[in-house]
Amino acid sequence: MGATRRATSAAVPTDCWYALTTSAEVGRSLLSVRAVGVPVVLFRAEDGGVAALEDRCAHRAYPLSAGTLLGDRVRCGLCGFVYDAAGRCVSVPTQPRVPLGAEVAAYPVVERDGLVWVWLGEPGRARLHRVPELPWLADEGWASVGGAAEVAAGFLLLHENFADVTQVPHVAPEIAPVALAAAPPPLDVVVTETTVELRRTFPPAPMPPWQAELVGGDTGEQATVQEGYFVSPAVWVDVWDVVGDAGPTARLRFSHLVTPVDEGTSRLVWRVSRDFAVGDRSADERLRAMFADYYDRVRTAMETAQAVLDLDGPGPEVNVAADVAALRVREIVLGMLADEGVVLTGPRRRTRRPS
Amino acid sequence: MTESRTTLREHEGELVVAAVTPVADAVVELRLVDPSGRALPPWTPGAHVDLVLGDLVRQYSLCGDPTDATAYTVAVLREPDSRGGSSFVHERLGVGSRVLVRGPRNHFPLVSAPRYLFVAGGIGVTPLLPMIAEADASGADWRLVYRGRSRATMAYAARLAELGERVTLLPGDETGPMDLKAVLGEPAEGTLVYCCGPERLLAGAEEICTASWPAGALHLERFAAKEAEVPAEGERAFELVLAGSGVTLQVPVDRSVFDVIQDAGISVLGSCHEGICGTCEQVVLEGEVDHRDSVLNEAERAANDAMMVCVSRCRSDRLVLDL
Numbered sequence: 001m002g003a004t005r006r007a008t009s010a011a012v013p014t015d016c017w018y019a020l021t022t023s024a025e026v027g028r029s030l031l032s033v034r035a036v037g038v039p040v041v042l043f044r045a046e047d048g049g050v051a052a053l054e055d056r057c058a059h060r061a062y063p064l065s066a067g068t069l070l071g072d073r074v075r076c077g078l079c080g081f082v083y084d085a086a087g088r089c090v091s092v093p094t095q096p097r098v099p100l101g102a103e104v105a106a107y108p109v110v111e112r113d114g115l116v117w118v119w120l121g122e123p124g125r126a127r128l129h130r131v132p133e134l135p136w137l138a139d140e141g142w143a144s145v146g147g148a149a150e151v152a153a154g155f156l157l158l159h160e161n162f163a164d165v166t167q168v169p170h171v172a173p174e175i176a177p178v179a180l181a182a183a184p185p186p187l188d189v190v191v192t193e194t195t196v197e198l199r200r201t202f203p204p205a206p207m208p209p210w211q212a213e214l215v216g217g218d219t220g221e222q223a224t225v226q227e228g229y230f231v232s233p234a235v236w237v238d239v240w241d242v243v244g245d246a247g248p249t250a251r252l253r254f255s256h257l258v259t260p261v262d263e264g265t266s267r268l269v270w271r272v273s274r275d276f277a278v279g280d281r282s283a284d285e286r287l288r289a290m291f292a293d294y295y296d297r298v299r300t301a302m303e304t305a306q307a308v309l310d311l312d313g314p315g316p317e318v319n320v321a322a323d324v325a326a327l328r329v330r331e332i333v334l335g336m337l338a339d340e341g342v343v344l345t346g347p348r349r350r351t352r353r354p355s
Numbered sequence: 356m357t358e359s360r361t362t363l364r365e366h367e368g369e370l371v372v373a374a375v376t377p378v379a380d381a382v383v384e385l386r387l388v389d390p391s392g393r394a395l396p397p398w399t400p401g402a403h404v405d406l407v408l409g410d411l412v413r414q415y416s417l418c419g420d421p422t423d424a425t426a427y428t429v430a431v432l433r434e435p436d437s438r439g440g441s442s443f444v445h446e447r448l449g450v451g452s453r454v455l456v457r458g459p460r461n462h463f464p465l466v467s468a469p470r471y472l473f474v475a476g477g478i479g480v481t482p483l484l485p486m487i488a489e490a491d492a493s494g495a496d497w498r499l500v501y502r503g504r505s506r507a508t509m510a511y512a513a514r515l516a517e518l519g520e521r522v523t524l525l526p527g528d529e530t531g532p533m534d535l536k537a538v539l540g541e542p543a544e545g546t547l548v549y550c551c552g553p554e555r556l557l558a559g560a561e562e563i564c565t566a567s568w569p570a571g572a573l574h575l576e577r578f579a580a581k582e583a584e585v586p587a588e589g590e591r592a593f594e595l596v597l598a599g600s601g602v603t604l605q606v607p608v609d610r611s612v613f614d615v616i617q618d619a620g621i622s623v624l625g626s627c628h629e630g631i632c633g634t635c636e637q638v639v640l641e642g643e644v645d646h647r648d649s650v651l652n653e654a655e656r657a658a659n660d661a662m663m664v665c666v667s668r669c670r671s672d673r674l675v676l677d678l
Contacts, residue, residue, distance in 0.1 A: 124491075127422065129422065130424060133394075186361070190364055190366050191366065192398070193397070193399060195366075197366070324622065335461075338464070339467060
């Protein structure tokens with residue numbers, strides 16, 4: 001394997017499986033994606049598998065994605081160097097011998113649940129980390145709508161936003177569950193070394209109108225269990241289960257696939273999955289439009305926050321008790337960076353200490 | 356508007372002992388699984404869990420495969436002077452036993468480096484096993500020096516020996532006492548030392564590394580509390596200010612900072628209450644900390660910017676925490 005780690009100066013965790021894109025986006029053409037400060041070119045090989053290569057020709061600065069896909073090989077559009085799916089240069093136009101050491105990095109790829117997970121960290125460590133599982137994205141009992149957006153804000157801002165669901169009624173009052181309008185019930189935050197979970201149960205309330213209409217019948221007033229999961233820097237999952245006396249009656253999963261493009265830019269692939277009105281095309285269209293609007297507002301809010309940070313730098317922040325999940329996410333990420341040898345300055349909790 | 360409470364706690368779950376395997380004299384390996392087959396929380400090399408054993412809580416390093424979401428593996432030495440934890444494991448846990456497991460957490464993380472020197476004493480080898488696997492997978496240059504009383508008492512010795520010349524086994528009955536000065540003799544730029552084992556080994560490593568290695572090269576983990584260092588004039592009371600919460604509290608001589616914080620209704624993580632596990636670490640903004648824990652090293656103590664609130668106290672009249 002020609003897999004070598006490309007040095008990145010971005011203060012983002014690299015030892016992590018990131019969902020760079022969806023399976024549907026990767027076909028028999030060259031797709032350029034930037035992640036953790038590394039340019040990547042993706043394509044589907046003839047056997048159906050996905051290959052991920054460094055998107056920069058070893059000869060001169062030129063993206064391979066601007067070249068041509070020939071079978072399982074990529075030809076540079078500037079100099080004609082040809083690389084195989086493992087990143088090895090197999091031919092050059094001007095001489096019979098391939099120059100020694102002519103190769104680009106090839107990154108481990110796992111395709112699962114309709115997502116393309118790529119490992120851009122230390123190559124050997126890929127097998128030591130689990131690829132997140134989001135089965136509702138592929139399961140027949142669920143219907144999903146989604147979209148993707150480039151966000152001019154750091155990935156941590158996105159996670160901190162997802163960690164505080166009480167921001168939803170401020171960002172998008174009309175789609176927020178009715179229960180969120182009242183004082184939120186007790187929040188239970190459960191932490192492990194690398195994950196954060198939060199959970200609370202809202203008292204019985206009517207469903208928001210859009211949901212009641214799709215579920216149909218008399219939905220009355222039911223409790224809602226809200227859960228949030230920081231799975232890794234690549235994944236935040238929200239669970240909204242409306243629960244009646246006989247168990248869940250309408251379940252929602254919000255999958256947020258976050259990829260740091262660089263320190264100040266992120267890519268968000270979002271999916272909203274439901275286990276009601278499955279197969280209802282008009283519901284798909286309506287929800288896609290509604291949540292695209294919601295995530296666009298999230299994007300705008302995060303870009304506004306990042307602009308404040310860029311202009312005036314990090315300042316003292318007042319924390320409330322409910323911020324504990326977001327703060328723990330920060331700690332985990334800082335610990336990951338410290339383990340990767342990235343030492344950040346400034347005050348912070350040092351539960352895990354860099355050397 | 357009513358106040359909505361937030362509780363912060365560590366993950367805990369009742370796991371089932373799926374296998375008990377003797378791996379050396381007086382050492383058993385436990386394989387712990389979720390009874391409903393759910394995936395266990397992920398962890399990284401160097402992490403440990405709490406086992407809640409009756410009234411006792413004990414810390415054991417995870418020594419299995421971090422990618423195995425189905426099981427946690429710990430190896431437990433029956434300590435002759437057991438405070439009850441290891442004899443509980445050996446006598447009362449068998450296949451099918453249920454045990455409450457808290458964590459994992461990691462205060463011994465493997466920092467990325469081109470070279471590692473691992474030094475293990477006895478059962479202290481356990482956190483180093485997944486570290487070695489990771490160092491190897493990363494293509495790092497690594498060596499392990501593993502000391503024990505005899506080959507038969509050294510858990511996983513045979514498996515480690517198969518890794519070849521990177522591993523030096525030092526069974527005391529064959530090779531005599533370990534010369535720690537020789538093992539740590541040549542400080543090397545870019546090499547990190549990871550050391551785990553009995554207090555004598557850790558103290559020796561600290562002494563040698565402080566004298567001759569670059570600051571921050573030595574990483575170690577203690578699983579037995581250091582002797583508590585109560586000042587000769589006795590404990591003193593002090594004022595405690597929680598800057599983030601905006602409250603001022605009093606810590607009397609007979610109560611810990613942790614207890615006083617909790618009594619005030621403020622959620623704070625804590626586990627061992629002995630200054631070993633590192634769960635309750637808090638950022639210190641002001642005050643001269645009287646460190647009593649076994650987590651922080653000398654440099655970290657001197658920095659005076661963090662403390663374990665379960666055991667550590669304050670020498671000045673006022674302690675301000677970022678909480």
